[in-house]
Amino acid sequence: MDRRSVIKHAGIAGVLAAGVAPAAHAQAALRWRLASSFPKALDTIFGAAEVFAEKVNTMTAGKFTISVHAGGELMPAFGVVDGVQQGTVEMAHTAPYYFFGKNEAFALDCAIPFGLNSRQLTAWMYDGNGMKLMREFYDQYNIVNFPGGNTGAQMGGWYRKEIKSAEDIKGLKMRIGGFAGKVLTKMGGVPQNIPGGEIYQALEKGTIDATEWVGPYDDEKLGFQKVAKHYYYPGWWEGGAQLDFFINKAAFNALPKEYQAIVEAAASHAHVEMQARYDARNPAALKRLVAGGAKLAAFPKSVMDAAYKNSMELYTELNDTNPAWKKIYADYSTFRKDQNLWFRFTEATFDRYMQSAKL
Numbered sequence: 001m002d003r004r005s006v007i008k009h010a011g012i013a014g015v016l017a018a019g020v021a022p023a024a025h026a027q028a029a030l031r032w033r034l035a036s037s038f039p040k041a042l043d044t045i046f047g048a049a050e051v052f053a054e055k056v057n058t059m060t061a062g063k064f065t066i067s068v069h070a071g072g073e074l075m076p077a078f079g080v081v082d083g084v085q086q087g088t089v090e091m092a093h094t095a096p097y098y099f100f101g102k103n104e105a106f107a108l109d110c111a112i113p114f115g116l117n118s119r120q121l122t123a124w125m126y127d128g129n130g131m132k133l134m135r136e137f138y139d140q141y142n143i144v145n146f147p148g149g150n151t152g153a154q155m156g157g158w159y160r161k162e163i164k165s166a167e168d169i170k171g172l173k174m175r176i177g178g179f180a181g182k183v184l185t186k187m188g189g190v191p192q193n194i195p196g197g198e199i200y201q202a203l204e205k206g207t208i209d210a211t212e213w214v215g216p217y218d219d220e221k222l223g224f225q226k227v228a229k230h231y232y233y234p235g236w237w238e239g240g241a242q243l244d245f246f247i248n249k250a251a252f253n254a255l256p257k258e259y260q261a262i263v264e265a266a267a268s269h270a271h272v273e274m275q276a277r278y279d280a281r282n283p284a285a286l287k288r289l290v291a292g293g294a295k296l297a298a299f300p301k302s303v304m305d306a307a308y309k310n311s312m313e314l315y316t317e318l319n320d321t322n323p324a325w326k327k328i329y330a331d332y333s334t335f336r337k338d339q340n341l342w343f344r345f346t347e348a349t350f351d352r353y354m355q356s357a358k359l
Contacts, residue, residue, distance in 0.1 A: 115239055
């Protein structure tokens with residue numbers, strides 16, 4: 001008899017009477033659907049969901065399969081939280097900050113301007129209070145979250161015109177990921193929240209003046225260098241953007257403990273592998289982009305200073321208006337302060353030396 005049918009019609013007592021064991025080896029085949037917010041062409045960021053699904057399949061000997069669907073295939077790229085919350089799909093893979101319109105606190109699980117870098121964010125999630133605080137927050141959306149990748153520090157994007165000062169941001173129509181658009185607005189810019197698969201056309205047609213995505217490997221695939229030559233760094237709004245696996249709470253709780261542990265392990269594996277891919281592939285892509293005519297430059301200090309000032313003002317405003325933000329950000333900001341003290345004496349100093357050495 002099918003296990004799900006037994007549960008539906010007989011309840012727990014019926015399951016026990018039927019002798020259906022919860023162990024993974026006794027499970028009937030289980031199939032889930034995963035809705036991604038990303039196009040298949042981006043094998044790094046979309047690929048993290050495929051890595052996760054393959055690992056789950058392998059660890060359950062094919063008894064738990066998860067089909068991965070690109071943004072727009074099952075639902076709009078920015079509709080995946082609603083899809084998971086409502087149980088339309090069992091899970092999604094996305095960038096939480098896309099959903100800052102629901103609540104700005106979503107961004108703290110992904111990236112905020114001048115926030116934690118990738119290692120620091122992973123430390124906050126796995127050994128700080130990050131996972132606990134975000135789990136409490138996501139409970140209202142019927143979601144169980146797992147870190148599902150990180151891009152590392154991102155580039156500052158592609159611009160049709162040179163950015164010489166903070167004045168050049170005023171009136172700039174820019175595709176910028178999620179929450180950072182609030183800071184761009186305070187700087188006088190006009191943010192646009194556009195899915196990855198639609199950015200090139202908007203830039204090519206002049207609907208936007210600039211765009212950011214992730215970094216050289218993805219940017220080269222998307223072809224931004226063909227329609228905008230000025231390539232700036234760093235992406236001050238994404239010092240380490242974390243992706244997440246969002247799982248419908250009821251679906252996750254219905255899994256046997258073995259499968260829950262497998263999902264957790266597969267997510268951690270995908271989390272590490274995604275950034276490894278970016279770190280390994282970005283250098284060669286950057287060389288190709290520059291050789292092809294991209295004009296690489298650092299943001300002027302006035303831009304960085306204005307962005308920082310407006311970011312800190314925004315966080316103060318949110319502390320006064322958003323209780324969920326205030327609770328999570330209090331812990332996040334304390335952790336960030338301590339992490340930067342530590343990295344100042346270790347990672348930063350070592351990196352500066354190595355980057356100036358003749359290798």
